[in-house]
Amino acid sequence: MRVIAVHLLNDYSGSPKVLMQLLKGWTKNNIETHLFTCSGRDGFLSDIPKVSNHFYWYQFAKNPFIRLGFLSISQIILAFKLFFFLKKTDVLYVNTVLPFGAGIIGKIKGCKVIYHIHETSMKPKILKKFLFGIVSWSATEVVYVSNFLAYQEPTKNKKSVLYNVLEKSFVEQANLSFTTEKTEKIVLMICSLKAYKGVNEFLKLALLNPKFTFKLVVNASQIEIDNYFRNDIIPTNLLVYPTQKDTHLFYKKASVLVNLSDINLWVETFGLTVLEGMAYGLPTIVPPVGGVIELVDEGKNGFLIDSKNYSLISEKLNIILSNPTLYNTMSKNAIEKSQFFGEEYFENESIRILSN
Known part of the structure; x- marks a missing residue:
């Protein structure tokens, strides 16, 4: 099994910390693991042993319009990289709904696509509708961090609840x-x-x-x-x-x-x-x-x-x-x-x- 994990912004917040725990657990069990995340930032996803790192461009901006533009550009870059990297036999693990480029390419390539959803509060609504629409279309399975979230953001996909835990x-x-x-x-x-x-x-x-x-x-x-x-x-x-x-x-x-x-x-x-x-x-x-x-x-x-x-x-x-x-x-x-x-x-x- 080869797992390709994707995350957008590497920092010291909750969602990259959860992915870090997942990556450590997979490598501990001798699963070949690759990580695609933004370059140039220090966070929980930095320098994890036995994980092969691949970087793509993304920059956070306070202005919502600029931020949306940066997100779109980053996902085009990510999609291009994944198109030539993914194999049909890979498991593509998308952390949060933001890296939508991964979901699109994973669907096109015929991979098993797993989304790990952490969020429900997202603005504007049209962006949320678009991102969750990509999830519904591309995901093989959706993992939620709580029963509340699974109820709040239902999709037609197979679902599991995986509570966050302490190391x-x-x-x-x-x-x-x-x-x-x-x-x-x-x-x-x-x-x-x-x-x-x-x-x-x-x-x-x-x-x-x-x-x-x-x-x-x-x-x-x-x-x-x-x-x-x-x-x-x-x-x-x-x-x-x-x-x-x-x-x-x-x-x-x-x-x-x-x-x-x-x-x-x-x-x-x-x-x-x-x-x-x-x-x-x-x-x-x-x-x-x-x-x-x-x-x-x-x-x-x-x-x-x-x-x-x-x-x-x-x-x-x-x-x-x-x-x-x-x-x-x-x-x-x-x-x-x-x-x-x-x-x-x-x-x-x-x-x-x-x-x-």
Whole structure:
């Protein structure tokens, strides 16, 4: 078996991290694996052992029209490269719906085409309709990161649900570092530097709760952070950090993890950072819709609250952080819940999907 994996933008966000885990699992099982992704960027997909890398051009642009133009050009380049590289016997694994050029060429070549879908919130609608239309036309099978997403974005294709999981090394380090003895009450959020991810809501919560420390880790440079908050007054209890390759220290020191995505603009299809926080025994507060509700059990290991409901979130933070007995119970429940989402399940299920 030869697997050709395709991804658009290599960075330190969730979808390339999941693909990295897949690639490591396949090579571990002696599957010949090739990766096509954009050149010139450092991310989770960089320098993975035993993976043959192939690069094509793509550049992210803030302007949506320029970004669409760049996407189109990149997919023409990708399609050209794949046309001369793919064999009919290959398994083409397309990570996210964005590399549509791969789906088109995979269909033309008669390959087994597997799409791994992570997203549902996408604008403009015409682009989303086009991309998911390519999926429906070209895919042999569609892999979803949660049951919620499979229900939200149904296609006529064969489907599987493959939950995101934690790497064994991550779990081992979390187990070694775990403690309920916190020297400081820290509320942590790790996300992209986007308004729809709840960055502004996190700032508001910090202002409303001066007795807690709020730490925001974003997938952005310090210059981008400064530009984003240039018109805001940052309270002294809010600390903002740029892109971090290693987030273990943040989870270790944190007391509570929050995800404040705006449910009107962005629905979380899974929530890998939530799962990582749970492995560290962190009670979590997340939106009441999306894939995150498959991770968080109301009142047991966290709470499901709309990010705009500042008063209720503040109330729950105070309850969690002022009651040691409750905190320890929720922390224990969070760890137990996270243990299902392990590397062994992920590896076995992904190879089953490839071999169907």
